[in-house]
Amino acid sequence: MPHAPEPDDLDATAPPQPVFHVEQALLGALLLDPHRLGDVRGIAADSFSTAAHAALYAAITTLPPPDPAEHAKNTAWLDRVLATGREQACALTASYLHTLIQVCPWPRHAPAYARIVEAEHARRHLEKAAERLVQTAHDVSLPHPVQTVLTEADALAAVVDDIASHFPPRAGVLPRTPTPPPVLPADHTEALEEEQLLLATATAHPADVGHVQWLLPEDLTFPLHAGLWQCLTTLVRRHEPVDPVTILWEAQQRGLLDDPTEPGDVLHLLAEPAGSVEHWSERALQRSLLATAAQTGRRIQAYADDSTNTPFQLVVGARRSLADISAIRTRWQHATGTIPTPRPRSASPARAGPPPTPAVAASPAASRSR
Incomplete structure (x- = not known):
């Protein structure tokens, strides 16, 4: 398989494999709108191509979803996701989570992204x-x-x-x-x-x-x-x-x-x-x-x-x-x-x-x- 970035190299330029960008878009959609996790089917943490992405998805699916109104006001839930994800991928950073949110084209396309990851x-x-x-x-x-x-x-x-x-x-x-x-x-x-x-x-x-x-x-x-x-x-x-x-x-x-x-x-x-x-x-x-x-x-x-x-x-x-x-x-x-x-x-x-x-x-x- 082509080399994917290691968890300690998340800020480096992503490799050209399309699935890496798809994974980023899916994780960004779920970080921005956690309620869309209910629309995602067919994947698990080990479906992702990097340890960092797998750790983030595991954290998102493990933690209780936040209240939508509270999530729109603060980053408390994102902080919990980051802390949980870092237990498996210690190089995860808050800036990378924000990058994921920024690179997601359309959060409502999360089911399509998940299908590609699958x-x-x-x-x-x-x-x-x-x-x-x-x-x-x-x-x-x-x-x-x-x-x-x-x-x-x-x-x-x-x-x-x-x-x-x-x-x-x-x-x-x-x-x-x-x-x-x-x-x-x-x-x-x-x-x-x-x-x-x-x-x-x-x-x-x-x-x-x-x-x-x-x-x-x-x-x-x-x-x-x-x-x-x-x-x-x-x-x-x-x-x-x-x-x-x-x-x-x-x-x-x-x-x-x-x-x-x-x-x-x-x-x-x-x-x-x-x-x-x-x-x-x-x-x-x-x-x-x-x-x-x-x-x-x-x-x-x-x-x-x-x-x-x-x-x-x-x-x-x-x-x-x-x-x-x-x-x-x-x-x-x-x-x-x-x-x-x-x-x-x-x-x-x-x-x-x-x-x-x-x-x-x-x-x-x-x-x-x-």
Whole structure:
């Protein structure tokens, strides 16, 4: 987020972010006409972008409102607001309170100012939740990375649902923010080796490929590996012979052998099986799920960081992005045999993303992968 003035720097020139000026206008309106607090909805002290503004709003909403006639005659109530606010932001000054009153264009517009503050708070909240998802997806120290990441994704979905309850999305209004490109992990040696073992083991045991139908080509990290997996699964589906040579021929038909890929390298890659198809497939799917979560978080961060997106657009864009996690979560549940029993419908707002997938019996693939 852009830097906002610290509480001890209130007299400095305000940064150009519009929300800072909106917050000043709202606080000025409430200081001038405290009775307008009854018209303000949807915000709290933590909705403000600076500690000083949050402290002032908390003081205004905590103290009993003054008598209008007395408030017009003296500054007694303003003095109490200042004293209460300084308990949280000690650098607040009387001159800053008077500045707030002076910069407020129209106190009667306080509800509109509050709505803008609420929208910007929603943007910041969404950005932080998306950032936490990205950080969690990249945390290699987690003992149970998939479950932890999915829990964080659920928390992000809850933030989106909360925003939607205040800013119901409008059909067809999508963010125009460019999608950030996928990021390949800095150390991808493990992915390279495991995907090669998957391809070689599946080539040696093609009958086991039918047990891992939940693994898709796009789950593999490297384009060549994804293409070879598609070649292999296509041969299995056609009930054609599967071995390194037939896969090599299928790869040529699909244009996978362009430079710098050498036929001999492909044959060598497919000729060294180890372990089981189910094990390497589950490893690839886990890696894909974490990468999908990280990419989803980055996309939502990009949406929230783009000030041209309205809250309505943020909700639509975030829900579409979270649908990618929902889809791969379902495949992970099939792979590991952890498909939950659907909960009864409630009157609460629908979760971000597509509806939950109905429970189905565990497939042979799930049983064999446990």
